[in-house]
Amino acid sequence: MLELIRTRRVIRSMTDKPVKRAHLEKVLEAGRWAPCGGNHRLLRFVAIQNPVTLRLMRKVSPGMSQRPAAAIVLCIDWDQVKVHKIPAHDRAISIDVGTAMENMMLAAHSIKLGSGPVTSFSKEALRVVLNIPQNLSPEVIICIGHAAPKDQMIMIPKKKVTWQSLTDWERYAG
Numbered sequence: 001m002l003e004l005i006r007t008r009r010v011i012r013s014m015t016d017k018p019v020k021r022a023h024l025e026k027v028l029e030a031g032r033w034a035p036c037g038g039n040h041r042l043l044r045f046v047a048i049q050n051p052v053t054l055r056l057m058r059k060v061s062p063g064m065s066q067r068p069a070a071a072i073v074l075c076i077d078w079d080q081v082k083v084h085k086i087p088a089h090d091r092a093i094s095i096d097v098g099t100a101m102e103n104m105m106l107a108a109h110s111i112k113l114g115s116g117p118v119t120s121f122s123k124e125a126l127r128v129v130l131n132i133p134q135n136l137s138p139e140v141i142i143c144i145g146h147a148a149p150k151d152q153m154i155m156i157p158k159k160k161v162t163w164q165s166l167t168d169w170e171r172y173a174g
């Protein structure tokens with residue numbers, strides 16, 4: 001598991017090789033098993049493999065530069081937020097998006113698929129393309145596909161980041 005966590009990288013360039021439906025299902029299953037606040041399951045997933053739909057999605061998602069063979073859109077179901085009487089500003093709601101996203105990206109990596117999250121898209125236009133109703137808000141697109149042999153456009157941090165550089169023990173030391 002640690003090795004998978006360490007070696008997963010965001011893939012920003014993909015081949016046009018199709019993603020098997022069974023593989024996409026594995027990734028979706030990993031999203032289902034992500035931890036979520038109160039076990040409320042506020043998320044809905046829209047999985048896309050149709051090339052025409054993917055092309056339309058790209059038209060409204062400037063961040064979707066990798067031309068993926070598949071994608072999963074993670075949406076918050078605001079009706080469920082109300083049903084469970086969760087305040088709209090409760091940070092667990094967006095944390096849920098993050099846990100599902102990471103589970104899915106790690107699952108993709110474990111079956112040798114590349115993935116990359118995209119947050120730069122028009123929510124309203126994506127709603128139209130994917131028939132997403134008003135009670136759902138699309139939060140992130142996870143692009144999924146086979147990494148191009150010469151990927152990478154890695155965003156290099158200005159300073160080297162290690163777990164030690166991120167951690168203080170017992171009390172924050174500044």
Ligand SMILES: Cc1cc2nc3c(=O)[nH]c(=O)nc-3n(C[C@H](O)[C@H](O)[C@H](O)COP(=O)(O)O)c2cc1C
Binds near residue numbers: 010116120155
């Ligand atoms: C909430 C969130 C939003 C992101 N949005 C984008 C995005 O729109 N486009 C993109 O190329 N990468 C996006 N990323 C990926 C980050 O840039 C990437 O995780 C970071 O540079 C570290 O690279 P690594 O995951 O390969 O280690 C996003 C990551 C997160 C967690």
